[in-house]
Amino acid sequence: MEITKTVTITVITILLLCIIPINGDDSSTKTLVKYTRSGKKLCDKGWECKGYSIYCCNLTISDYFQVYQFENLFSKRNTPIAHAVGFWDYHSFITAAAIYQPLGFGTSGNKTVQMMEVAAFLGHVGAKTSCGYGVATGGPLAWGLCYNHEMSPSQNYCDDYYKLTYPCSPGADYYGRGAIPIYWNYNYGAVGESLKIDLLSHPEYIEQNATLAFEAAIWRWMTPIKKSQPSAHDAFVGNWKPSKNDTLEKRVPGFGITMNILYGDGVCGQGDVDQMNTIISHYQYYLDLLGVGRERAGPHETLSCAEQKSFNPITKTASS
Ligand SMILES: *[C@@H]1O[C@H](CO)[C@@H](O)[C@H](O)[C@H]1NC(C)=O
Ligand SMILES: *[C@@H]1O[C@H](CO)[C@@H](O)[C@H](O)[C@H]1NC(C)=O
Ligand SMILES: *[C@@H]1O[C@H](CO)[C@@H](O)[C@H](O)[C@H]1NC(C)=O
Ligand SMILES: *[C@@H]1O[C@H](CO)[C@@H](O)[C@H](O)[C@H]1NC(C)=O
Numbered sequence: 001m002e003i004t005k006t007v008t009i010t011v012i013t014i015l016l017l018c019i020i021p022i023n024g025d026d027s028s029t030k031t032l033v034k035y036t037r038s039g040k041k042l043c044d045k046g047w048e049c050k051g052y053s054i055y056c057c058n059l060t061i062s063d064y065f066q067v068y069q070f071e072n073l074f075s076k077r078n079t080p081i082a083h084a085v086g087f088w089d090y091h092s093f094i095t096a097a098a099i100y101q102p103l104g105f106g107t108s109g110n111k112t113v114q115m116m117e118v119a120a121f122l123g124h125v126g127a128k129t130s131c132g133y134g135v136a137t138g139g140p141l142a143w144g145l146c147y148n149h150e151m152s153p154s155q156n157y158c159d160d161y162y163k164l165t166y167p168c169s170p171g172a173d174y175y176g177r178g179a180i181p182i183y184w185n186y187n188y189g190a191v192g193e194s195l196k197i198d199l200l201s202h203p204e205y206i207e208q209n210a211t212l213a214f215e216a217a218i219w220r221w222m223t224p225i226k227k228s229q230p231s232a233h234d235a236f237v238g239n240w241k242p243s244k245n246d247t248l249e250k251r252v253p254g255f256g257i258t259m260n261i262l263y264g265d266g267v268c269g270q271g272d273v274d275q276m277n278t279i280i281s282h283y284q285y286y287l288d289l290l291g292v293g294r295e296r297a298g299p300h301e302t303l304s305c306a307e308q309k310s311f312n313p314i315t316k317t318a319s320s
Contacts, residue, residue, distance in 0.1 A: 254302025
């Protein structure tokens with residue numbers, strides 16, 4: 001009898017040990033692992049990194065970027081004078097990011113590179129949604145996510161050239177909305193197409209739903225403007241190798257090139273202009289707050305795009 005009991009307890013203990021998740025710090029996420037025929041390791045970490053991907057074997061964003069860090073980066077967004085009080089939160093960011101983590105967003109490379117990508121993406125977001133340039137408390141960089149839409153649009157941003165592909169809806173305005181603001185019918189149309197949401201009829205959804213606003217911004221970060229060009233993500237994490245032409249035109253991997261991709265000559269190739277420096281400053285500020293340190297961002301040539309020729313000189317880009 002005694003022996004049977006011991007054996008039973010041992011068996012139960014072994015079984016229990018097998019169920020304990022591999023990353024023991026968060027018992028709600030179990031890492032499922034499988035291998036491809038060629039021996040490549042693929043993982044699935046549940047809601048945050050789903051669908052067996054090489055990227056999901058690495059840390060996920062919530063492993064190194066938590067609520068208190070989000071609060072630190074965007075500390076002024078809910079003060080009474082901000083313009084989107086109560087709108088933006090950590091939960092909507094991490095929910096939106098979950099779609100793109102299996103594709104490498106915030107999950108590429110080692111922990112430092114991962115944190116740098118989140119800082120870079122949020123650097124764009126912070127700069128584009130800041131209202132820190134008249135209100136000084138906390139410094140101008142503490143005011144990211146102050147807006148969720150353009151305050152005094154001068155037009156409705158309807159370009160009739162796209163009336164067959166992305167026709168404007170009667171009464172709809174395509175002014176800047178979101179985390180990396182979207183302007184123009186054709187940009188709302190393109191984002192809506194990929195997210196499978198009718199943003200041409202309902203551009204206002206972007207300023208009503210923070211998860212959607214972050215999804216649209218991360219989609220922009222992860223998707224090339226043109227097939228022949230890298231996404232901001234690929235250019236930043238080092239998946240993109242510059243061609244001879246790129247090198248000639250001073251386009252090198254790093255943070256600077258992400259501004260080139262997202263804004264073109266609205267920001268780049270203009271020398272040391274404020275519009276560019278503001279974005280760089282937000283990135284550096286976030287690197288410091290996350291404990292990575294701004295010195296990791298590398299030399300000025302990679303951080304800036306002051307001397308870069310634009311990828312798309314005349315085209316209006318998603319965030320022009
Ligand atoms: C996962 O992390 C390791 C080191 O931390 C890194 O070398 C590897 O490139 C990462 N995997 C992917 C797919 O980026
Ligand atoms: C992480 O990867 C980057 C780029 O490959 C490298 O420069 C850095 O030294 C690595 N950091 C650590 C802690 O391994
Ligand atoms: C906000 O958008 C997300 C992502 O598209 C969606 O899952 C969610 O249901 C939306 N929330 C509301 C209240 O409509
Ligand atoms: C190199 O850049 C020039 C000017 O931007 C362009 O006209 C040319 O087609 C490019 N060449 C290649 C091979 O991409």
